[in-house]
């Protein structure tokens with residue numbers, strides 16, 4: 555193997571650049587040529603492909619977003635799109651690929667492996683919703699961003715004795731809300747993985763108000779419902795001076811945390827090692843602090859599980 559390609563796909567995540575840099579530099583260190591593919595699978599099909607040098611990835615480790623751009627390109631789920639991608643790989647002499655993205659991107663990666671190009675997937679998403687990895691690249695940064703926002707909102711919550719419902723991204727996963735809730739001392743955390751009772755939440759708020767704490771922050775995962783809806787349901791049980799705040803894409807941007815940069819660097823280098831060993835159709839993860847890889851097909855049948863001990867902990871620490 556002489557030449558590999560890299561692309562980023564799906565939602566951007568902080569640390570994707572650190573992963574691109576690690577793949578490129580490690581591959582060059584091992585004597586490989588590296589080609590960057592812009593705009594994910596859309597750019598692959600369009601042939602938006604360029605040769606990288608070690609300086610292409612210089613001054614990028616600290617930047618959020620993805621220097622290779624990203625796209626959602628549903629046409630790649632069709633055989634026709636995939637064959638056009640294969641044509642481009644042949645044209646550029648690219649023999650194997652690293653795909654940085656989420657579960658959708660892994661399906662695209664597997665399709666290319668089926669067409670004879672070994673492909674390794676790296677989990678790049680803020681949501682932390684990928685099975686067989688304790689953490690995804692971008693999750694730590696996203697949690698830190700939410701915590702900073704919660705700290706700020708708490709100033710107003712305390713000053714005006716208000717209750718803030720803070721909606722955060724995560725698709726069907728509650729991880730961002732859960733970890734941010736624990737780190738930000740949220741009075742309640744509402745996630746899709748755990749049932750909740752609005753009436754109980756209201757009586758908890760009421761009793762802490764009676765004990766003297768008249769403000770609160772509630773972390774709400776987008777997979778449950780929207781913040782204004784939740785605030786409306788809560789308002790039916792009392793006057794909690796509710797305000798709804800949606801953090802949205804703010805949480806997806808910004809410089810990656812040191813943790814995400816290290817994780818991305820470890821995973822990127824490992825992906826190259828796997829390709830050099832002639833392996834493909836694997837998804838890289840970190841489990842119990844060890845970098846691991848699993849057949850990507852086993853991921854499609856598996857489900858990511860949120861760390862529910864944190865939910866219990868959050869409940870025990872706020873009452």
Ligand SMILES: Nc1ncnc2c1ncn2[C@@H]1O[C@H](COP(=O)(O)OP(=O)(O)O)[C@@H](O)[C@H]1O
Nearest residue numbers: 564565626627630631655656657658659661662
């Ligand atoms: N079943 C599939 N087969 C081939 N490619 C797919 C498939 N599903 C998604 N993709 C490709 O991966 C891209 C990213 O997937 P998406 O679900 O949007 O984000 P993520 O990878 O972050 O989960 C899609 O836009 C598409 O190009």
Ligand SMILES: O=P(O)(O)OC[C@H]1O[C@](O)(COP(=O)(O)O)[C@@H](O)[C@@H]1O
Nearest residue numbers: 564565656679680681723724725806
């Ligand atoms: O930016 P878009 O396309 O509106 O997508 C929003 C979604 O993307 C995310 O930010 C990241 O999800 P993916 O990594 O799966 O793309 C989700 O948290 C959110 O629900």
Ligand SMILES: [Mg+2]
Nearest residue numbers: 564656657658
């Ligand atoms: Mg996804």
